[in-house]
Every structure is written in C-alpha cells, then in structure tokens.
Amino acid sequence: MDLKGLTVGKVLLAPAVDIASEAYAGIVVDRASQRPVMMVSAAGGVDIEEVARETPEKIHKVAIDPRYGLLNHQAMELGFALYKDLQQVRQAAGIFRRLYTAFIAVDASLAEINPLIALPDGTLEAIDAKVNVDDNALFRHPELAELRDPSAEEPAETEAREKGLSYVKLDGSIGCIVNGAGLAMATMDLIKYYGAEPANFLDIGGSSNPEKVVAAMRIILSDPNVDAILFNIFGGITRCDDVANGIVQALDQMDVEVPIVIRLTGTNEKEALEILESVNLPATNSMDEVVRKAIELAAAKTPAGGPR
C-alpha cells in the first residue's frame, strides 16, 4: 500500500469507536513568543492549519513557561474551551498535561492529538496523534534516532545526511554545491531568476574537507536530471583550496559527463585557482556569472574546460 508516494510497512489496528464529538489538541514551538504554545479547537478531525487560516477564533491558545511547564489552571482553561461537563474538562486537562510531558520528554517540535474524541458515554480518547522530533535534539535520544526509516527518504538524501551534508532534491537541471544554507538558497533563486531550475539544495557546511566535496559530487551526479554542476563557495571558515582539492579528487574518482562551473572567493582563493588551473577548470569570482554560465552550458551540454 502506498500513501502520498511512501510505502506503508506497518499498520496499527485499533478497535472502531462511535464518535460523539471531535476536537484538536496540539503543542508547537512558537517562534514569536519563544515558548511552547498549546492549542485546542472544537473543530477537530480536520486540517488545523485551515482552521487557523479561515476561522482563527475557533482556536484557543495558551503560551507555556518552559521553566514551570503546563500549569493546572492552564490545562483546565483549555479543557473548558472544549467541554462544558466538568468531568470531561478534568479528563481533558489530564490528557493535555500528559501530552506536554511527552512533548518535553522527546524534545518534540510538535505533538498533537487529532482527533481527540468523545465517546457517546462522554469518555475522551485520543484516536490519532503525530509527533515531530527536533533534529538538533536527537543526540540525546538515541532510541528515537534509531527509529528513522531511510526507506521513506530519497536514497541520495540519506547518503547526504550520513556524510554531514544538507541536501534536498528538487526537479530542475542545475546541480548546486554551496557552502552555507542562505547562500545555497540564494543560488537556487538566482538560477530561477536567469530562467532555469535548480536540481537541488546542497550545503556542504562550514569546515568542509575535500571528502565532503567528493560525496557532494557523487550525490549530485546520482540525479539523472542534472545537466550541469555549479559550485558557489564564499570562503570564510571554508577554505577555497579544500574545495578545489575535493573537485580534483572527485574528477579522478568518477566520470563526470556534465559541465562543471565554479565560483570561488574568500579564504585561500588564490591557492584554489592554481589547483583548478592545473586540471584545466576555469573559475570565476562572481555569483551572477557562474549561474549564467551553468545555464548556458547545461543547455548546450558541453563540458567546461574541454574534453578530459
């Protein structure tokens, strides 16, 4: 069975229940207030983002002080927003407190029950739930890190993560290798600005050694849509000569049939240019120029620097 393009490997079966009412309860990391915020809505079982957009007055929110956690009166207030019967309010408050405990225990960025239902006899039950875990916190939850299912990811994205690269596959034809997430996004945007589409987001990170560059090239080349590889490196912590050495090593190790265009500027730029010159790969120091060149060569599919 496939759901949204992902193969379903396991199914949890639960007894069918009669539903008297459905509600939503969730906790998110709220960037604006810099606190966890718990939200409930009587409009459960539906897309909560749609409710937030269309009828925000149907969502009741409480900001939680992370030092004290969800206080009893806050949990009760959220309960009263959903139910009139005191027994139900109390039961809901208990569920909310446990949801908050779980949210903190696993370092979640989101924990939600949707829907939280009332049975015909009034008893509340969570019949579906979702938890997103903060990637930055996985180091202190090895048991959760183990649960990652690589079969649900692009193989190239799994490989990138193992190599310490940040990679997202897209549908275009210009493969990009960039240092820094903001510059990587700006490079993708510039490709679009000049009329082509990026094949990926790829950030090789700060202190990038040559091996990372080789891995990045291999990942990009595993995408058959790629018609050109573009390097955009602004050396700060990243040393341009490390990247240049990585490119040379990659060319030794694999057959590259698409053109490579390179922009390098910053730390050890001069050394890098000498290394690249020795293998007949020209480089520029302008981001606009390298993007235009990549698009032009991708269209013509001629390798940069002539046949190797």
Added chain:
Amino acid sequence: MSILIDRSTKLAVQGITGRDGSFHARRMRDYGTQVVAGVVPGKGGQLFDDSIPVFDTVAAAVQETGANASVIYVPPRFAADAIYEAADAGIELIVAITEGIPVLEMMRVMAFVRERGTRIVGPNCPGLITPGESKIGILPGNICAPGKVGVVSRSGTLTYEVIHHLTTNGLGQSTCVGIGGDPIVGTSFIDCLEQFDTDPDTKAVVMIGEIGGTDEQEAARYVDGEMRTPVVGFIAGQTAPPGRRMGHAGAIISGSEGTAAEKMTAFRDHGIAVAERPADIVGLIEDALG
C-alpha cells in the same frame, strides 16, 4: 559609531582551546578585538598564545579582566550551560556561534537570560563586526570596510556575499550582525533595526531574511511604523519547497506560512525596497543614501 560592539568591547572566549575557538580567538585578536580572557573548565591559570589568560569560570574571567562580552564556541550539548554561566557572571552580550542547540533548551535559556537583561546574539550565527574596530565570531574581517550601512541577516555566507558587494562598490558598513538561522534566536531583526535607527552614523540598513517564521513580516511593520533610517531587503528561498528544512533549523516553510513571496510582499507593502538578486542591493542602497 556602531551598534552592540566597538573598540571598547572586552571579550571572553568560551572554549578558547578547542579547534574553532582557538582559530577564531586568534583571528579576532588580529582584527583588533580586545580578547581579554579565555574560559575552559580545568585550564584556569594557563596562558593562550602566551598572552591571553585562561580561567576556569566566566565569573573569574569577569572579575579579573572586566570582560563584558563573551563568545561561545562549545559543542551543542554544552552550549546551553555555557550561556547560563555567562549570563550569571554578568556578561552583557553573549554571542553563541554553536549550531545544533535543541530548541526546547534554547527556550529555557531565553527565559533565564531575559530576567537578567543579558543580550544573546545567535545561536547558529556568524557573529557580528564593527569594521575597523572589533569583531566577535567568524565573519571574515577582510571583506568589510568601515562606513554607514548597517547589515542584519539570518544567514552566514549569504551575508558575506552582500557585504562583499557593498565593500567592492565603496559602501562601507557601520556594524554587520548575523542574528542566526535557528527558530529561536536571542536578538531579532527588530532589536537590531531599533539600534541602527538610533545610531547617528548608520544612514541605511540592509535586512537579509529567509524562509520560515514571521520575523521579517514583523520587522517590516516596525520599519514602516517606527523607523526613520531607510531599509533595503533581500529574502532567500523563493525556490524552496514547503515542509523541507533548508539547512538552517529555522528555514522551513510550515504549511503556507513563512514563504519568501509572503515576506517580499510584506517588505514592499511597508516601504522596504526589495532586491531580486544580492547584487541589486548595491543600487538600492545607493538610492536610499541619495
């Protein structure tokens, strides 16, 4: 003039003997920053490079050297403790370079430091620089030049790209601040804009945002309502797909919130000229300076 740091800033480096800490301590000192102390538990009493005293605790460093700023190069699992310690020691400005601090940890940190009136820049940021005077963090000093343009950004290397364009076109900077790419950061766009607006020597500001969250939208309203200094904007991530984290923990479009298009529209609606390409920022700043 400048914001947040100048040549009088006295800096303690937390993690000065580590790989990144030692490398950048030297770079900062060579740039002209007063690096007055290092802090590494267990290495108190040593001298770093025969000149910078190392202390076991931030409190001791403050007491002995009068350090009023600290920079944090310690790994993610120890970074929150390092920030608590610096805030407790009375440090006024903490710059957290570390990437990868859990977001719930950072929320507790923020609640703690707010009560003490401490300012945090970052985490997951390149730091800040007042060209010709002082730099804290990892920004390359050689691409900057003193001048009257303020720069505030969520990014690292994209900021360098923009600074490079400014400097090579004769537009120096008053101060450049990288506020960090995490969902929760200590210093917001608005905090920096407010400071730039009261700095008599900052005549225009470049604000570099990216996908994720609503910081840029709130900043746009602030610029419109409160600021006299002209602001030019750029947003990265117009081609980013929704629901995917683009490197930075904070760079993610959730549902339909936090897109580049939405932020660019907010900028334009509130009188902020928007650059389509990083290179176009130069022309817009020249226009703003008149």
